[in-house]
Amino acid sequence: MRTALTIAGSDSSGGAGIQADIKTMITNGVYAMSAITALTAQNTTGVQAILNVTPEFLGQELDSVFQDIYPDAVKIGMVSDKDLIHVIAEKLKQYKAENIVVDPVMVATSGAKLISDDAVEILKQELFPLADVLTPNIPEAEVLVEMSVTNAEEMIEAAGKISETYHCAVLCKGGHSINDANDLLYYDGKYCWFEGKRIDNPNTHGTGCTLSSAIASNLAKGYDLQTAVKRSKQYISGALAAMLDLGKGSGPMDHGFAIRNEYVKESEK
Numbered sequence: 001m002r003t004a005l006t007i008a009g010s011d012s013s014g015g016a017g018i019q020a021d022i023k024t025m026i027t028n029g030v031y032a033m034s035a036i037t038a039l040t041a042q043n044t045t046g047v048q049a050i051l052n053v054t055p056e057f058l059g060q061e062l063d064s065v066f067q068d069i070y071p072d073a074v075k076i077g078m079v080s081d082k083d084l085i086h087v088i089a090e091k092l093k094q095y096k097a098e099n100i101v102v103d104p105v106m107v108a109t110s111g112a113k114l115i116s117d118d119a120v121e122i123l124k125q126e127l128f129p130l131a132d133v134l135t136p137n138i139p140e141a142e143v144l145v146e147m148s149v150t151n152a153e154e155m156i157e158a159a160g161k162i163s164e165t166y167h168c169a170v171l172c173k174g175g176h177s178i179n180d181a182n183d184l185l186y187y188d189g190k191y192c193w194f195e196g197k198r199i200d201n202p203n204t205h206g207t208g209c210t211l212s213s214a215i216a217s218n219l220a221k222g223y224d225l226q227t228a229v230k231r232s233k234q235y236i237s238g239a240l241a242a243m244l245d246l247g248k249g250s251g252p253m254d255h256g257f258a259i260r261n262e263y264v265k266e267s268e269k
């Protein structure tokens with residue numbers, strides 16, 4: 001069985017972070033492992049508290065995983081502190097990690113800040129050059145290239161600049177655009193669009209975590225990047241279209257849709 005590792009924060013409400021990543025990896029057919037960077041007390045209305053692990057402990061988590069069950073892909077999500085980022089970069093290099101997906105998590109769907117200002121610079125310097133693919137949303141792309149991104153042309157320009165600077169593929173996610181939900185993949189000086197119909201569902205807590213974990217899972221299974229993104233986009237659209245409605249704020253998605261469909265098919269045989 002192929003394996004994937006998520007290095008990210010825990011979301012006590014189960015919609016984003018480690019919990020979303022593990023749900024996504026299981027439903028995408030890989031064995032899921034985790035190295036937790038922080039605990040968050042969080043729900044659909046916001047982030048109430050954050051407790052980072054120590055850099056030493058994160059290093060031990062990564063040693064435990066890499067020295068035993070080697071991951072076929074690694075997804076990195078919330079890492080709010082520069083010393084934690086440094087440890088991750090060192091361990092990924094030490095263990096020659098492959099298929100690295102970096103989701104440059106900065107702000108939660110609820111608006112809470114999930115990274116300290118000085119950590120953004122270290123993220124760019126130490127982690128981005130190790131990534132096979134970066135998955136910024138539009139506000140994150142704006143921070144990374146210091147320009148406003150309001151239309152398709154500006155998405156192409158921003159993704160191109162990020163890709164050239166860090167020598168990796170960039171998937172600029174269109175969840176924050178107004179009309180559609182089209183994502184742009186920029187790689188090797190070329191780009192292509194992954195079109196998505198905007199689903200009228202306000203419950204989008206954890207969409208970014210889910211998409212990056214689905215990409216890591218599909219890369220772990222051996223799909224090339226374009227196919228991995230295509231399959232992941234289908235997965236997120238399915239999870240949103242299932243219209244789960246939990247909590248008082250922007251609720252989580254329904255990862256069970258894929259499994260239930262399979263069971264229904266099986267029981268109808």
Ligand SMILES: Nc1ncnc2c1ncn2[C@@H]1O[C@H](COP(=O)(O)OP(=O)(O)OP(=O)(O)O)[C@@H](O)[C@H]1O
Nearest residue numbers: 109137173174175176181198199206207208209211
């Ligand atoms: N309403 C929607 N309908 C269809 N697809 C959507 C919708 N909202 C987001 N997506 C898709 O979800 C994926 C994640 O994109 P998004 O821009 O929301 O990421 P994000 O902002 O990093 O997520 P998060 O809210 O978890 O931080 C993308 O593929 C995007 O196109």
Ligand SMILES: Cc1ncc(CO)c(N)n1
Nearest residue numbers: 009010011016017078108
């Ligand atoms: C732990 C965690 N990681 C990432 C996000 C981004 O959605 C979140 N809300 N919480």
